[in-house]
Amino acid sequence: MNSTPTAYQDPVRPEVPLPRGAATGPSDVAAGPPDGTGEPRDVATDLRETRAEQVGSGPALPERRGARSGDRLYVLDLLRFGAAMMVVGFHLVAPSEVWGADTATLFTHTVTQFFRYGWIGVEFFFVISGFVICMSGWGRTLSEFFVSRVTRLMPMYVLAVLLTSAVVLLGPPPGNDLSVPQILANLTMVQSLLDQPSIDTVYWTLFVELKFYLLFAVVVAVGATYRRVLLFCAMWTVVALFAQATETRLLQVLVEPLYAPYFVVGVTLYLIHRFGPSLLLWATLGMSAILCAVSLTARVDGRQTHYAVALALFSAFLLIMVAIALGWFSWLRWRGLVTIGLLTYPVYLLHQRIGQLVIREFRDLGMAPWLLLGTIVIGVLLLAAALNVIYERPVARMLRDRLRADFARVRAEPTRR
Template sequence: MTSAPLLTKPSLLRRRSAGRAATAAERRPKRPRLYALDGMRLFAALSVLSFHWTAYVGIGGVWQGVTPKQVLPLVNRMAAYGWLGVELFFVISGFVICMSCWGKRPGEFFVSRVVRLYPAYWAGIALTSLVVLNLKQFARSGAGDGLDAKTILGNLTMLQTPLGMRHVDGVYWTLWVEMRFYLLFAIVVATGLTYRKVVAFCGIWTVFAVLAPQAGIPLLTTMAMPNESPFFIAGVGMFLIYKFGQNLLLWGIVGFSWILALTRLDAIKDTYVNVLGHPLSWNVMAAAVTMAFALVLGAALGLFDWVQWKWLTVAGALTYPLYLIHQEIGWTLIHFLLTKHFGVKAALGTALVTVLLAAWLIHRLVERPLSKVLKTALDRSMSTLRSVSDESAPGKP
């Protein structure tokens, strides 16, 4: 008669303990805004820009005989690793997505991603297509090949990779990676975000990412993203540290992801070695990845709470449009300036100021107003969807 209550006590105690931990996390003093993450975003974007502009110099028709490799040899050598800014982006994304959708319903998560991604992206496609198609004499050789109405329309969906279409701008490949992360994380959001479910998500995704290459199933590999997943998972783990405090389990998620990220570096670097035409040091890449992890982890642990420079909010807002327009438009602008007898340094400086200004204009004139319109319309749509679903639920008259 007494055995059943005794058997249920451990699970009851565990539930009560978990509840107390969650309540304690909710009662913690509100942390200040993480301005440091905005600064890290801008640093990552400028790192990628430096790679495309000063390291990736074998671009047909852009450089007029003199390249950054000759004029800025030290910058050229450092910028050869600038592509690792993408990996920093992925870690930040794992952190921020988990943070921004905590406590939100699936519809709210969907709306937030559409509003955040598409307005600036559509502006980037329009501007890049306009520049490349109308300034072909200055654009990179082949930049306009196959850039027809069908390709541009396909790119507007952000699904050009699974559709088998070329990118309007090569940097858009990362958006398909981000979207797959959102699709996976949406599964957890749909079931209701909890500490336990997010930890389980990190563990399950890690297992599938490790096993996918050996399984030989293309769809599984596509969704598991073995090369990119450690960065996202680490970012998610860091957010859990930020929200609930550090413990061995969360440190294990971050540490294990860091090890996996380092093991995947050789697979990731091959593409960049091919375009650079020279080898890359694994030690340097490992140090850069470790720094990326350390920066975001430092933000999670509160080491950068003292950074309260409000101008970093603007810097963070410029990051996404800057990333979207810097490559093809940047190369076209540099080529144009070089034909006008600008030196390499002057051309690079002028191009940087120009794309930063263009990114700010996209943010202020397109992204902000269009995001508000989209959010209002989508919120209304989600409200209708919920109300109609409630009315048609079983048991309703």
């Protein structure tokens, strides 16, 4: 099985007051696979959000107290890291072929069996991404949304492609046969459209994420409101079901029917977090959760993994996400979780192919499997921390400043020739 991964009230009011003391908007907690750093939002942004919510006919829905405060949802950082470590275990613990021996013997049956379900960390990522991207895109212009996504994803991704390519090319045959076109195509994140294989199979999830960003960019372009986001969820669900039922290849490539309900679950949970629960939102969440449950059948093999276990794991995760949406984890504010969250993306990008290559090189040298595994995981975490400090954050900051300046120039000269 190739399964890898790349923030209450119902009555309507005519006015939406700015929350008392709200100096910033929601932090841009990443998604992920993907995303981690927060970008401060000022009062002007909050006011734009308030006005945007009131665009259209009828009064706006009031927002749950504190839903737009500057408080980061720290628990999402913890969840993202946990999902990433499940995927790490799926790639580095579960596969016996990587170790050249039965991993149930090397790491115990219980540990190995648990990490055989580590692929479900990808589904967890998609739900978190739906929540976070809706949160980070709310009240932003299309250019702001574009800049936030590019500067969050691309710097680390490009470096990961280059680092992984270098390690593979320096490694032993027959797995070191990368071509220049393959490396160049992978740098774009759309290598599958260019008929080139991914250098590291975890990259396929980033392409799925990218398509979600492009779809949600339509909502950002017209201005995210409760009504528009709900309509987006409904339309995406209908089109995804149609694409799956008719096997229309173009629609399948565009809307990802297998994974669309996970993103919709995340988006709906953010609406619950922002506006509070309602029958309509619970119904939308329930429908999407059912579609997720059905889609899990395509991800289990019936031999080493079983549907009942996968469903139990996803159900437990969904209950945690519902609790987060309802604000039950607002007490969790340990800032160390921010650091942990920042490691998720580079760890996700770097662990698989490099880690498996190291295992194959050292597994027969008499090193205890647990020691070798621990050394690799700690090494990847340290590498991720170092790259985040010395490369990812400064490069992202530089790109963000330059892109914002470029878009400001475009807005200032709309008829430039």
